[in-house]
Amino acid sequence: MLDVQNLSTVFQVHSHEVTAVDQISFQIPEKTVVGLVGESGSGKSVTSQSILQILPPNGQIKSGQLHWKGQDLMQLSRKELQQIRGKEIGMIFQNPLSALNPVFTIGNQLIETICLHQNTSPKEARKIAASLLKKVNIPDPETRLDDYPHQFSIGMCQRIMIALSIASRPQLLIADEPTASLDVTIQAQILSLLNDLKSELNMSILLISHDLGVIAQHCDHILVMYLGKIVESGSPQDIFKSPLHPYTQALIKSIPIPDPNIKQAPELIKGDIPSPMNLPSGCRFHPRCPEKLSKCEKECPSLNTIKNTHKAACWLY
Ligand SMILES: Nc1ncnc2c1ncn2[C@@H]1O[C@H](COP(=O)(O)OP(=O)(O)OP(=O)(O)O)[C@@H](O)[C@H]1O
Numbered sequence: 001m002l003d004v005q006n007l008s009t010v011f012q013v014h015s016h017e018v019t020a021v022d023q024i025s026f027q028i029p030e031k032t033v034v035g036l037v038g039e040s041g042s043g044k045s046v047t048s049q050s051i052l053q054i055l056p057p058n059g060q061i062k063s064g065q066l067h068w069k070g071q072d073l074m075q076l077s078r079k080e081l082q083q084i085r086g087k088e089i090g091m092i093f094q095n096p097l098s099a100l101n102p103v104f105t106i107g108n109q110l111i112e113t114i115c116l117h118q119n120t121s122p123k124e125a126r127k128i129a130a131s132l133l134k135k136v137n138i139p140d141p142e143t144r145l146d147d148y149p150h151q152f153s154i155g156m157c158q159r160i161m162i163a164l165s166i167a168s169r170p171q172l173l174i175a176d177e178p179t180a181s182l183d184v185t186i187q188a189q190i191l192s193l194l195n196d197l198k199s200e201l202n203m204s205i206l207l208i209s210h211d212l213g214v215i216a217q218h219c220d221h222i223l224v225m226y227l228g229k230i231v232e233s234g235s236p237q238d239i240f241k242s243p244l245h246p247y248t249q250a251l252i253k254s255i256p257i258p259d260p261n262i263k264q265a266p267e268l269i270k271g272d273i274p275s276p277m278n279l280p281s282g283c284r285f286h287p288r289c290p291e292k293l294s295k296c297e298k299e300c301p302s303l304n305t306i307k308n309t310h311k312a313a314c315w316l317y
């Protein structure tokens with residue numbers, strides 16, 4: 001359904017060109033949850049902004065192809081793109097409060113979105129708005145439509161954002177760190193809500209997180225990103241049972257084990273992620289890699305199929 005081929009996105013910073021996403025390719029088929037995971041600064045948000053073409057003014061897609069249901073997204077007019085954004089491809093962000101307008105009631109905002117995408121009367125749209133709030137488990141939805149964003153908890157605001165993003169029944173929902181500002185219990189509720197909605201609405205989800213633990217239970221396919229490149233991809237089984245790339249292995253070791261009988265502390269990945277202003281030569285993970293070979297500093301490995309769905313970009317394979 002979504003086909004990303006050799007996508008590279010750059011930013012102009014002073015007189016330098018900074019590559020935030022470098023030659024990445026992946027597909028999102030129908031009714032599939034694809035997880036995109038990587039440390040802060042790896043290029044996850046820039047990937048989603050590139051797909052939707054909502055990059056900041058100093059950013060641009062330098063090369064590559066983006067196809068949505070066979071249409072070349074990069075050849076569409078602004079108007080055609082707007083039709084797809086929000087209607088066919090929905091988006092939810094990390095901070096729900098920044099996406100909700102504080103001066104309008106939740107009902108106003110939902111009704112406006114519904115009327116934009118569906119040919120309905122305001123009365124009918126209000127009914128649909130209440131049913132959407134019910135779908136995302138907001139109690140007493142009829143009354144709560146008249147409340148303002150500040151009258152809801154942060155977890156509830158995230159549910160309302162989800163209600164807004166599914167109002168047009170999108171076929172793909174891009175969820176960029178949808179649980180990052182929430183505590184663990186609410187995180188689990190939001191993820192299970194997304195999972196239920198996925199089945200109910202038959203949609204695909206691109207679930208973005210820096211936390212492999214979040215991605216683990218909810219994805220059909222996982223992409224691991226490091227400094228603008230996809231370094232490993234595969235099914236959850238591939239990634240968790242036999243991780244190949246030393247970066248993925250390190251990410252897995254850094255997940256805390258929630259079992260009081262296991263005394264093993266999570267292992268942090270050595271060093272910081274380098275700046276994309278100053279990318280390491282060869283394999284970008286080499287300054288932090290415990291298994292680096294002499295070749296690794298000089299040549300960058302490409303993402304190759306190792307077995308069936310499992311791909312890795314590493315000279316060890
Ligand atoms: N407007 C911008 N100008 C310059 N560089 C930018 C801009 N936006 C993003 N970048 C750079 O692009 C790189 C990728 O950023 P991105 O926001 O995609 O990371 P991320 O993986 O989403 O991280 P996080 O987990 O913190 O959200 C970073 O190095 C970032 O500094």
Ligand code: SF4
Nearest residue numbers: 283286289296314315
């Ligand atoms: S290519 Fe080399 S440096 Fe990069 S992850 Fe593999 S072993 Fe480590």
Ligand SMILES: [Mg+2]
Nearest residue numbers: 044045046176
């Ligand atoms: Mg981000």
